[in-house]
Structure formats: C-alpha cells, structure tokens
Amino acid sequence: MERSYIVDFKNVSTVGLESSPVASALAGLRANEARYFMNKYKHEFTVVPASEACETLDYVNQILKERDIEFTAKPLETSRFQVENIKFAYVFYEDGLSVNVMYTVDDPKPKRAVGFKLSEGMEIPKELEEKFKFARQKSKLAGTIRGSYFVIKGEY
Numbered sequence: 661m662e663r664s665y666i667v668d669f670k671n672v673s674t675v676g677l678e679s680s681p682v683a684s685a686l687a688g689l690r691a692n693e694a695r696y697f698m699n700k701y702k703h704e705f706t707v708v709p710a711s712e713a714c715e716t717l718d719y720v721n722q723i724l725k726e727r728d729i730e731f732t733a734k735p736l737e738t739s740r741f742q743v744e745n746i747k748f749a750y751v752f753y754e755d756g757l758s759v760n761v762m763y764t765v766d767d768p769k770p771k772r773a774v775g776f777k778l779s780e781g782m783e784i785p786k787e788l789e790e791k792f793k794f795a796r797q798k799s800k801l802a803g804t805i806r807g808s809y810f811v812i813k814g815e816y
Contacts, residue, residue, distance in 0.1 A: 677737070707739045734753065
C-alpha cells in the first residue's frame with residue numbers, strides 16, 4: 661500500500677523529508693514544484709516514500725547512467741505522473757537534491773531532459789560538481805534554488 665502525500669504549497673511541510681539536514685529548504689523546493697504543476701496544469705503534485713517506489717527509482721537511475729551519474733545520497737521521496745503528453749518523474753534526496761525527468765511522448769520534436777535542483781544550504785553533490793554549471797533562481801517558497809540539466813539521448 662503506497663502512502664502518498666499531496667504536497668501543500670500554501671502551508672509548506674517537511675513531512676517525509678525530516679531526516680534531511682536541509683529539510684525546510686527541500687520542503688520549499690518540493691512545494692515550489694507543486695505550485696508549478698497546479699498553476700500550469702491543475703495537477704496535484706503527489707509524492708510517495710522512495711522505499712515504495714523502486715520502479716520510479718530504477719527508471720531515473722537508468723537515465724542518469726547516460727552521464728555516468730550515480731548518487732550516493734539516500735532517496736526520500738518520488739513522484740511519477742503524466743500531464744498532457746509529458747511524463748514526469750521526480751526523486752527528492754536526503755542531501756537536498758531534487759532530480760526530475762521530463763519526457764514528452766507523441767511529439768514530433770520531443771523535449772526530454774533531466775533537471776537537477778539544489779536546495780538552499782546544500783553543497784553541490786560531488787557527482788555533479790565537475791560536470792554541470794548551475795544557474796540560480798529565486799523562489800518565495802524555496803529561497804535560492806540552483807538548477808542545471810542535461811538532454812536525454814536514449815529512449816526510455
């Protein structure tokens with residue numbers, strides 16, 4: 661039985677993320693994503709404990725292998741859903757990292773990418789520090805978010 665949790669972006673909660681050293685910043689980052697999906701697609705952003713989402717973790721890890729990335733941080737939560745013709749998968753890690761996969765289906769010019777977002781107060785994970793440059797964005801919910809991405813080459 662999956663214990664899913666609809667992320668509330670009005671009253672930010674650290675539920676499910678308590679073990680993170682940057683729990684409140686990570687909760688803000690998660691809420692920021694929830695607000696985006698509600699505003700853009702009227703979609704409720706729902707997460708489940710990573711321990712109950714092996715399939716989602718395997719999917720994300722398989723795509724990360726394109727760039728030889730394997731995170732040592734513990735995954736805390738995941739989300740996986742489709743809005744319109746776009747499949748999304750999210751993993752929120754204990755160190756404050758959020759990884760998302762955006763994968764369009766039935767699109768003549770597919771948009772397929774992996775995004776990385778770093779919670780305020782965390783270091784850049786060693787798996788990413790040499791390979792990616794991070795742009796900063798301000799968020800009312802999450803403070804300063806640093807983000808980067810790569811384009812997915814394979815078919816998943």
